């Protein structure tokens with residue numbers, strides 16, 4: 156049994172704490188405000204196929220494994236909490252608004268087939284049979300039955316509850332720096348100093364905050380990539396407005412619509428911007444609403460209950476930082492960028508393997524020091 160301190164209780168820190176504590180490791184978790192970072196704002200699509208992007212061949216296998224691990228994580232979670240889990244395996248539809256978008260969808264489907272991904276071209280009539288509230292004007296549709304979703308806020312609550320039940324100690328303080336040379340010997344917070352035992356491991360899973368924690372040879376090049384996301388409540392007479400995740404291209408702009416059965420809300424997201432505006436940007440909100448309504452016209456009748464902006468922890472090559480630091484008892488786990496909800500199941504499993512002395516092969520592209528040289532130039 157190992158002693159482990161995890162810094163950061165977003166979806167990655169929480170899933171890691173849960174995985175470790177289930178395997179009888181002794182875990183303490185330090186975070187002033189669990190799940191208040193990117194996790195709070197995320198759409199929660201577990202979508203390795205729909206999210207596949209050209210030239211991201213190193214990322215795709217990690218996303219595929221992560222999607223495979225989610226149902227098992229959810230099954231384990233259900234054994235340790237009575238709270239809702241927010242997992243929905245109804246599948247995903249990808250649709251196109253105009254003819255150029257239809258062409259885009261066609262090309263994406265060819266790429267998906269080239270990599271043997273389970274995506275099926277269907278007629279727009281079939282799409283509307285599955286989701287009758289979709290616009291009759293769509294020009295193309297693809298069904299991806301294996302792309303699921305979780306409700307990140309709900310799932311994070313459930314993970315925290317399960318961790319507490321299993322005995323994880325939560326310290327609600329912010330870490331400022333580590334005392335580290337050959338190994339981490341102390342963790343300094345805004346309130347206190349926590350000694351790290353000789354045989355203890357430390358996991359740095361503080362999302363964007365990991366870049367700010369000093370006292371070790373911190374090589375992380377993290378940047379905030381902002382995303383605006385909206386939430387609407389569906390009136391009783393229209394429920395459910397849709398049941399599957401619907402992703403769409405509208406005049407080349409991507410938009411997604413995520414129904415949440417648990418509270419009859421729908422998330423509409425998300426912009427991608429690096430302009431450092433921390434609050435919802437008017438133009439982005441306008442685009443999201445207009446494009447989502449074009450795909451699912453009934454959204455016009457819903458109540459807008461939230462417009463929010465979160466910051467994704469981006470890395471220069473879109474791959475996470477997951478691996479051992481030079482301080483021998485420190486593991487870095489951050490930089491999950493656009494896919495941290497999906498990848499958290501994978502991150503939890505790989506970190507547990509590292510702590511148990513294994514050397515997972517798929518961490519070869521995730522070395523926390525891979526951008527160190529350019530960092531110092």
Ligand SMILES: Cc1cc2nc3c(=O)[nH]c(=O)nc-3n(C[C@H](O)[C@H](O)[C@H](O)COP(=O)(O)OP(=O)(O)OC[C@H]3O[C@@H](n4cnc5c(N)ncnc54)[C@H](O)[C@@H]3O)c2cc1C
Nearest residue numbers: 165192193194198199200330362364382465494495496497
């Ligand atoms: C609008 C939007 C939509 C998204 N949609 C999706 C999606 O559909 N699917 C998907 O897979 N991903 C999505 N993402 C990305 C995903 O949200 C992130 O990749 C993921 O949340 C990263 O998780 P994390 O635990 O590493 O970081 P975070 O969720 O940011 O959590 C970090 C935690 O560390 C804590 N912390 C920070 N600094 C310190 C410190 N000094 N001391 C102690 N604790 C600290 C914070 O309080 C926080 O709780 C989306 C993101 C955004 C913004």
